[in-house]
Amino acid sequence: MANYSEETKVRLEKIKRMKELGIMPYGDKFDKTDFIVDILKSAENRDFRDVEEVIANPKIEFKTA
Numbered sequence: 001m002a003n004y005s006e007e008t009k010v011r012l013e014k015i016k017r018m019k020e021l022g023i024m025p026y027g028d029k030f031d032k033t034d035f036i037v038d039i040l041k042s043a044e045n046r047d048f049r050d051v052e053e054v055i056a057n058p059k060i061e062f063k064t065a
Helices: 006-020 036-044 051-056
Strands: none
Touching: none
8 A cells, every 4th residue: 555644544444345335435426407596596486385295295396416
């Protein structure tokens, strides 16, 4: 291994263990489709649903990160 600090060595070892367990240590690609400003404009003209309705009947209407 190259001349890494102890902290870097620990991090690299954690990444290696995660990969061995089948865990992706870094997130997948995310395709943003909506902008926050557009979501807020849309929300101004919308009635919000009650929490109980959202839990019982969830809807995905926006995608942003």
